[in-house]
Amino acid sequence: MSSSLYSIGLSGLQSSTARISTTGQNTANVDTEGYSRQSTSTVSVSGGGVRIQDTERVVNQYINQQLWSDTSTYNYYESYHSMMSSFDAIFGEESVSISTYVDNAFSALQTANSDPTDSAARSNAYANLDELVAQYNELADYISTQKNLANEEINDSIDTINNLTSQISDLNSQIYKLESSTGSTANELRDTQEQLVKELSEYLDVKVKYDDNDLMTVNLASGQPLVLQGSSNELRLSSDSSNPDNELSISLDFGKYDVGVTSEDLGGSVGGLISFRNEFVTSAERMLGQQALVLADTMNTQNQLGLDADGGYGINLFSTGAINVTPNANNSDSDLTISAQVTSGSSGDVTTDTYEVVMTSATAFKVVTYDVSGNITGESDNVDITGNTGQPYEVEGLGVSITLDPASSYASGDKFQFIPTKNAASTLDLSARSGDDLALAAPIAVSSSSSNLSDVEIAISSITNTDPSSSAFAQSGGLYPSAPQTLNFTASDEMEVLDANGNVLATVTGITDYSNLLEQAGLADDAGFDISLDGTPTAGDTFSMSFNDSGEADNYNGLLLANLQNASTVGGTQTYSEAFTSLVTEVGSLTASLSTNADSSEVIMNRSEAARDEISAVSLDEEAVNLLRYQQSYTASAQILTAAQSTFATLISALG
Structure with a gap:
């Protein structure tokens, strides 16, 4: 006993x-x-x-996994929101707003219009346009800086992730060795391992399981393994050179080969940073570029339709850099190239999408457009330009022209991508040399004969083309002798259109509408201009049209330039300022949404941590x-x- x-x-x-x-x-x-x-x-x-x-x-692995998942979700929104907060602070500031600079530039232009002979007013308008360009460049540079900052943070995070997974795999080896030799559980090592997983979940969304030896395996949310027993697979960061956006991509290194990881499955702060970098920054860069592109094109197109301070034809006020075209890596020949440019006067059709030229034969192609997320948004008709390679071909409805290299041999299936708006804001430049290049005057002058019996007045209704190769305007100034220069009414509803030598170019009868008379005569397209009367003329009335040799004080075209401020030119629906306001609104809306998601996900994460602590944390009272x-x-x-x-x-x- x-x-x-x-x-x-x-x-x-x-x-x-x-x-x-x-x-x-x-x-x-x-x-x-x-x-x-x-x-x-x-x-x-x-x-x-x-x-x-x-x-x-004392642990509950289900609750631990929930905590890690909630930690990942919170850090995704927090990292994204942190980057967006900086954007919101800059773009929401009125002093840096493009709208402010647009208002200043067009106000100065209106002042110049009040006296086109005032060189000081012209210089002030030029200076304000230069400041507008500089602001586009500065905001584009800010976007680029934020992209680079995100790149650096992602790089640092990838290094940290690889270090954490290496430690976790090393602990697997230590745990196995200790538990198999002593028969006891390596509690402290397992605590350390789970703490490392918690740190890892701040960067990525990970799923943890245990194998037959009760050793930890760590997988990405998409299923690819980061840790298997005593080994770990490193993440690699790369940029896709075949993508015109040069997007960052992540792959998992398995030694002999790499497996790509989709950014949608990453989660954590890395997922938030990549979403910011690849999605928002890309979208903001394109939206700002679209505005700069439309500003340059519309102002250039209108300026070319007037006469400058020296009486010469208007030149381009702005320029943007060449559009970069990226050939597909699987093309039939790696040296194949094409070129793309915005069709003059058609920038309103240009979208922020990615454009892909797909060759359907050696001399035919179609253009497919994709949004930032890679979804197809449109597709052009098949375009066959047999015999016209080497010449720009306008793709209807897309605002761009494509030029094939006549020295290249294309094959069906060859592809090329470009983004017309990508670099437009950063490369926008004021190509005008001074305020004298502002073409404020109309290129033609119109007048009513002093012998007319009626008091009807003639006015310019439109100027559409001043190109000497395709209009009535001569290279050295003036109108070609064969251009329409006189309207002679033989009756109140009948007129003859005469050239400089008195030859009848066209006769129009039965006139009831006295607007766009050259169009009614079938001469407007060739002339490049049109005129209208403000009433019904009397038989014998004549009206003349001539080159505006003495139009220094004329502001006809200047007013049209100024009116572009309020025209729906960006995407065909928004003014310059409205388009920027849309970008600011998108920035603010996304920032607010991320803030809400970050706050709510933090509450959920804290609850999961409290649930974990209720089970596993030490209670001194207990x-x-x-x-x-x-x-x-x-x-x-x-x-x-x-x-x-x-x-x-x-x-x-x-x-x-």
Whole structure:
């Protein structure tokens, strides 16, 4: 009996000692981050006594996984929101708003229109246009800087991720070695490993499982393994040179080959940064570029239809850089090239999409457009330009012209991508040399004969073309002799159109509408201009049209330039200022949405952490109660040993 009491008392002492030791370990690590409280379990021994079974961590892996997932979600929104907050602060500032610079430039242009002979007013208008260009360049540079900043943060994060996964895999090896040699659980190593996973989840959305040896495997949300037993696969960051946006992409290095990882599955701060970099920055860059492109094209087109301060034809006020075209890596010949340019006067059709030219034969192609997310937004008709390679071909409805290289041999399936708006804001430049290049005057002058019986006045209704090769305007100035120069009304509803030599170019009868008379005569397209009367003329009335040799004080074209400020030119629906306001609104809306998502996801993450702590964190109150219990148990076991000793002594005395 005493032998059994000794065994029971001793095992009780050992059990209580182990539990007290576990309680001490828990208490000592109450403030240790990632520590999971431990519990020593025992089993009853047949014949009496207790045996220590194991000391295990108190964890719930489902709750841990939920915490890691919620941590990833929060960090995705937080990193994205952090980058967007900077954007919102800059683009929402009125002093840097494109709208402010547009207002200043067009106000100065209106001042110049009030006296086109005032060189100081012209110089001021020129200076304000230059400031507008500089602001486009500055905002484009800011966007580029933010993109580079995101690149640097992503690079640093990838290095950190690879370091964390390497540590996790190393711990797998240590855990296996320790547990297989001692038969006990490597609690502290597993705590450290799970803490590393929590840190990893700040960068990526990861899924954790355990293999047959109870070793941790870590996978990306898309399923690719980051950690397998004692090895880890590193993430690699690269940019896609075949993509005109040069988007960042991430791949998983398996040694002999790499596997691409889609950015939608990344999560965490890296996912947020890549979404910011590849989606928002790309969109903002294109939207700002579209505005700059339309400004340059519409102002250039209108300026070319007037006469400058020296009486010469208007030149381009602005320029933008050449459009970069990226050949597909799988083309039939790696040296194949095409060129693309915005069709003059058609910038309103240009979208922020990616344009892809797909060769359907050696001399035919179609253009497919894609939005920022890669979804098809449109497709042109098939274009066959047999015999016209080397010449720009306008793609109807898309605002661009494509030129094939006559020295290249294209094959069906060859592809080329470009983004017309990508670099337009950063490369926008004021190509005008001074305010004198502002073509404020109309290229023609019109007048009514002093001998006319009616008081009807003639006016310019439109100027559409001043190109000497395709209009009535001569290269050195003036109108070609064969151009329409006189209207002679033989009756109130009949007229003859005469050239400089009095030859009848056209006769029109039955006139009821006195607007666009050259169009009614079928001469407007060739002339490049048209005129209208403000009433019904009398038979014998004549009206003349001549080159505007003395139009220094004329502001006809200047007013049309100024009116572009309020024209729906960007995308055919917005003014210059409205388009920028749309960008500012998008920035503000996205920033606010991300802020809301970051706040709500933080609440959810904190709840998951509280749920984890409720199970696994150390409670000093609970440990104090346990310590008293185990001390009492220890004391009781000691008393059992004392009783056993007394009983044994009594037995010995009785035998003696």
